[in-house]
Amino acid sequence: MVKKVSQPWTKNEDSLLKSLVSTFGLKKWKLVNKIMGKHCKNWVRSPKQCRDRWINNLDPDITKITWSNQEELLLFEKHRIYGSKWSTISRYLDGRSGNSIKNHFYSIIRKNIRKYNKKRIYGDKITEDIPELLKKPKFYNLLVRPSKAKPKRAKKEAEAKTVEKQKRIRRGPKKNKKKDIKTIPEQEPQEMINLPNIFYDNSAAEVCLSFK
Known part of the structure; x- marks a missing residue:
């Protein structure tokens, strides 16, 4: 029976395990473990330990971000x-x-x-x-419930959004109102303004202005 150990995995072991999983896939753990034993000094891990190491720590698809x-x-x-x-x-x-x-x-x-x-x-x-x-x-x-309550500010914002949403539902969909086109009123013709007549007095060679 293979003795199970809890000693930390080394970088070399992790690197080799990644390479073997890439080659043989996720269903040949006995073979992977056998090869690991040939290349790693004092190897005493089991196929299940290889599998668990991959699934819980090395799989690139593992999400390590904070739980939502x-x-x-x-x-x-x-x-x-x-x-x-x-x-x-x-x-x-x-x-x-x-x-x-x-x-x-x-x-x-x-x-x-x-x-x-x-x-x-x-x-x-x-x-x-x-x-x-x-x-x-x-x-x-x-x-069995979340240990962290929502921050008060976030809770208030969520409540405000809910109230606003309910108001929109009660008001119903917005109607497309056509904008009133402002028409410019017609102006009455202005009275003719007397404009000056311009003529030259040849004798004086000056511009003279005279009004009717």
């Missing part, structure tokens, strides 16, 4: 249906591995327990193991 509130809600929704079948739940969360989903789920539960126990005396604090707590509907509903 929507992702957490979807996680809780699927947990109510599938329980601890993390690989099944991972099908609904793109880029999240089963192991990362499990770790995040229990991280949230532990945060909620700490939050619950913070201002309570010892006799009222939650002290049971998490698996036992989740079997009880009271504690399941208390603990």
Whole structure:
């Protein structure tokens, strides 16, 4: 029987594992593990450990960004249906591995327990193991929910958008009003203005102006 170890993977091991997965795909872990054993000193890992290392750490499709509130809600929704079948739940969360989903789920539960126990005396604090707590509907509903509430500002903005949307629905669609074309009123013909007549006085060679 192959002895399992928990010692950290080295950069060389990771590099070789990536190369072998690229060559043999994701279904030949026994072969991958055998080749790893020939090239890595003191190799004692199992095929399952190779697979888990790839799925949880090396797969380039893994999402490592912070979990969104929507992702957490979807996680809780699927947990109510599938329980601890993390690989099944991972099908609904793109880029999240089963192991990362499990770790995040229990991280949230532990945060909620700490939050619950913070201002309570010892006799009222939650002290049971998490698996036992989740079997009880009271504690399941208390603990299986996002640990972070939305910021007040974001909540107010969301509420304001909802109110505005409801107002638009009540008002109905906007009507396309044709702009009134302003017409310029016809002006009455102005009275003829007496303009000066211009003529030259040849004798004086000056311009003289005279009005009728």
